[in-house]
Amino acid sequence: MDTRDPFRENVLAAGHRACAGCGEAMAARMVTDLIGSEAIYVAATGCLQVFTTHNAQSAWQVPWIHSVFANAAAVAAGIEAALRARGDNTPVVVQAGDGGTFDIGLQCLSGMIERGHDVLFVCYDNEGYMNTGVQRSGSTPHAVRTTTSPPGRLRAGKRHLKKDVLAIVGAHHLPYAATATVAFFSDLQDKVKKALSIRGPRFLQVLAPCPLGWDHAAERTVEVARLAVETGLFPLVELEYGTPTSVMHLARQRPVEDYLELQGRFRHLFASDRGREEIRHLQALADTHVAHYGLLDPDRPGATEASVAARRHAWGGYARPRREPSS
Amino acid sequence: MATALHEIRFHGRGGQGSVSAAALLSVAAFLDGYEAQAFPRFGSERRGAPVEAYVRISREPIRRHNQIYEPDAVVIQDPTLLRSENVTAGLRDGGFVILNGEPPATATSSSAAVWLGIPASRIGRACLGRPLPNTALLGALAAVTEWVSMDALEEAVTNHLAHKGEEVVLGNIQALHQGREAAVHPGPPA
Amino acid sequence: MRQQLEGSHAVASAVARCRPRVIAAYPITPQTHIIEHLARMIADGDLDSEFVSAESEFAAASIVLGAVATGERAFTATASQGLLLMTEVLFNIAGLRLPVVMICANRAVSAPISIFNDHQDSMSLRDAGWIQLYVESNQEAADTVVQAYRIAETCALPVMVCMDGFFLTHTFEPVELPTQEEVDRYLPPLRFPRALNPARPMTLGGGAEPDNYLEYRASQHRALDDAAETIAHASTEYAQVTGRDHGGLFEAYRLADAHTVVVALGSVMGAIKDSVDALRHQGQAVGALRLRCFRPFPSQALVRALAGAQRIVVVEKALSAGAGGILACELRACLQQAGSACPVHGFVGGLGGRDLTVNTLTAVIDAAAKSPAPACRFIDCHETGPLETG
């Protein structure tokens, strides 16, 4: 067991093999330490599963199960059904990447939500198949360079748009669905807490930059995530029963170039006229999000302040002592 | 070689209760102390499509699960099947043909089988509110062959259809008896 | 008390008496009646269980995986394409060593699509790491599903009970259901020490490396091998509780002095027994062996049981296209390994619901005694199929 830190459970312990600066490891550590060890965790295949359970060593300090790529939501449904059968309220949490959510796992996710299982499904969205070496997924944004959407003489990266999985999930009219990111910790904290206070299917999409796949400097993981929000490309919103009930208001919208230029996956866009056209397209997509969710309207009902203000003696967000497991 | 005492084949269309009739017959035979087996001619259950179902009645345990190719009796739930299906295929000499409706003149004159027609749809409509011929035909079959008792059929109907409510059970018992009556006293039902 | 019951109804009732807490399934013919009966029992309050209508068989398998990993007994059933859609998860359940029990209502595999019976679906999953038990009758199906839980939970291995679609699932036969009291006496409550539990956190399903994956797989193989004894034992103990014994690993029929032995799986054995009786009546020394447990493959027991045979006729309802009958192949291998020169006649038949009648089977067996052993011959196969004529 990892018992080094008396103030944090370290549900996801040290010694895992994520890349330096991994946004998914960061996101998972945040989310799981906010949820705590009194829960059962289900993993879809993906980076998080691979780098946390390696060579007979597990970084998980909680009951944790991985089955296959597509079925995490269904395994969780089975666990929840078994718990319900014996009147046990232990929370059940799914952790999946965008592949296991947007693409191969979408069917099981839909079934789980439709049947109303009391499960929190957390998608760590790094916008591609990073585990297998950076291929495009349904979550990869428009114009991004991946190994299966390479820019070339005829193409400027991914031809298609990022799938709006939140809208798909929201169309199930589930009690709670929200987007969050590692960069806005207190917002993430609020959303995890809110999700934990609600029964029924809940969905959290956490943007988690991937230094490898996004091709940005390892230390810029948080900054890149912050810019995704501040440009309007990744709005932070909450849906209740499919209706937006809160959005994180932006004091000002940054131009998308501020975000794009930090990442190698967009670098080709700055090198050609065609690329610059795609930058304008991405700006238009961001502007559409801003307009759709009213991100610049501070008087919009449910507008929350986009603040990452550091508080003196905040001591981070998890002051929860780790519980010793029995035997 | 253990062979069954009686083998019965049901012909009908999806929705007319052929499979249920076969099941009821097997239950009744079982209640009368026989070994019995009933099963459909396996297929998807499309309303209106021709279907078959089979019943074996035996004094020995029945091991084989084959379809019935040489029946001792056939029950035909829908006279229109006579146009398209070879409903009497393999019927043993002296076997029974229990038909919903009037037997065609050619069939009765040229066949080695015993043909019996009853207005089963009309009985069904009278007893059940719908032109379901199956239990009336079972009553007729029991009357003609005496392979199963009316008591057992009644009990089978009572148990098997209990989940559909008392009205359905009583209607089907009534149909059983009217089918039997129609077989014993051919002519218009009372 | 014997009852005249549809096969699906009989096994559903037996499953219910095993008190599964989670049932998950997706409709597919000819399995559907089983879960319909279970759903009705739950609706009527006769069974206290969570019924999860999965959105696919893939999900259904995953749901029972999750339930069992949580330490609760679970049940699912499927067939054909559904089983193949579960494939990935079934391997995974076995690798995780979860005591899941499922019924496969055996059905042919597409294309061409067919809802009718053969064994191609479950035989295709023979390498998945599941124990596979094939049953001949509905009585055996009801009894075996109870044994399956006992075996699964003793060995920490999943068990697939294979019952022929339609031939059993849709057939009304007399069945004596094990009583609740008998089942409770025979089957203790599930105790799964590796269950997901915050009080004892455990990581299930982590990754392996080249330096340890092989050991996981080897231990899985040994566990399946060792399960043969548990399966036999489970059958004997079941007989002590209920008085019914369907054989442990296999059932022998008039085998003692048989020169020709027919080997088969599942419900076709009923007709084979009638054929054996007919041929015995004609004075031929014919017997039969019904393999009940196909996985683990009980090589040693089979070699012993078939020691007196001069020829073996395998009748099977599945095919490894390009190699021939699967059971015949495996049987040949195990006999050769034991030094036996007994010829094995391989017959594949009954695919896609084709009825294997007593007359047909009798002719096949009769002919086998008079001709050299074919590696693989199709029974009752018309010379030109639809593709050749087209």
Add this chain to the structure above:
Amino acid sequence: MTRLDFAPGSSIAYHTGDWRVQQPVYRDKWPPCSRACPCGEDIQAWLALANDHEWEAAWRKLTERNPLPAVLGRICFHPCEGACNRRALDTAVNVHALERELGDRALRNGWRHERLTARFTNRKVAVIGAGPAGLSFAFQMARHGVPVTLFEATDRPGGTLASGIPAYRLPRDVLEREIDAILDLGITLQTGVRIGTDRDVDCLRESFDAIFLAIGAQRPRRHPDGGAEGAGILTGLDFLHQVNTGSPPAVPSRVAVIGGGNTAMDAARCARRLGADVTVICAQGPHGSQPGHPDAEITALPEEVRQAEAEGIRIRYRLGVRRVVHGGGQPAGVEIARVDRLHDLEGRFHPRLFAGTEEFLPAGMVIFAIGQEVDWRGLDTLKTLSPPEVMVGGDAASGPRFAATAIGSGFQAASTLLARWVEGVTTHAERESREIPAQALNLAYYRPEPRQEPPASFASPNDFREIVPGLDAAAVEKEAVRCLSCGVCFHCGNCWNFCPDAAILRREDRFTVDTDYCKGCGICARECPCGHIDMESLLT
């Protein structure tokens, strides 16, 4: 090993720290405010304590370097605020208002300075001059157990603070009480003793192991025009001294003040309060008129200038005085002319005036406030001795500067001596060598907040009551929070929250890096708001 279940947290056996090519180091820096502070106050530290409502501790932290916070909080030219990194976000922290608040709190609550040791050393020191430099030196020595005797030529301590700063800027009792608190450490004060005339220097050298000379720059510079003497013509220092000692001269209806420094402003505003119509003649240009050439702008603090103008004082820029024009034994006014250039060829301040631009400014009194010099009379022998026996501090060493400079110089001199005499005292803290520029901060983690100012100053030209109030309690709290804590951890927890590898551990009072697991990604350093974390390369 038969099943796919691993023990919880077993990955801990794998030390990902081996991947690292750089590593984070938690390291306190010396913020620009402190770097700019002539006293060398650890402003970040005392603001942090104030932030935590540890008021007394904040005051003690502050007074480690400056024992006169209530005084300096009022009169200091606060270069700390000019250096404040917060200007990159919005506006500087109002450090001086918070310093004053801590000083005032100490006076209100009667907090006393504490000696750092109960023992006294055998060595003794004499301090000549009880101005800010002398008081600062005496305070530091006394705290460390060194007996101090303080010689003051006038009849009361405080130096220029007492004689030069008017009461409306620095109420008398504030100064007296802060000085009393210093003397309470056991310092012997002898007033009315001018060393070199009243007492022999050699006798002093025999009685004391060291002497600190802090006599200030008390001699006013004279105007080169020899006529600038006589009735109705004063120096700024003399005028202020008379006002501050309670015997102000009678002022005529019109007064001219010559000079552009704070003394000129003080003199002008006092004259105004005594009823005169005042004009200030300043050789330099106004604030902001000579970008990049602060020497060419008025040296008085901007708020002093603003307040003076608000009080009705006229300030006339880039003008110089040729001569005083007399009439009937009294000045009638001054002849002024436009300034050609401010400095002579040697770079000394010596304005040259354009011929032909002369005009006459009527004034019944002319006050020259054009600088001060050190008065070395009787002390020449001491001048020739060197540390540690004799040290010179304050304006006496540097020429006329600021009170804060003087206090800093007292501290430095004391440190030098104490480093020789007292074990464990060093003159140099390593932290003070580490800069933390605004670019090293991550300003995303700070929210813009308006600077708290006292309620609008009421400019009363008629009396000597203090004109700038302190901040109210709510404003104090709001303002303390604005400190960015440049380079010093304030336990926000970002490093702990963001570390993907559980390599930052929280301890009771700090965060630490667990190098067994740190992969060196650098996120902690990048997301540290205050630049406390450095990434050090391990590649050599």
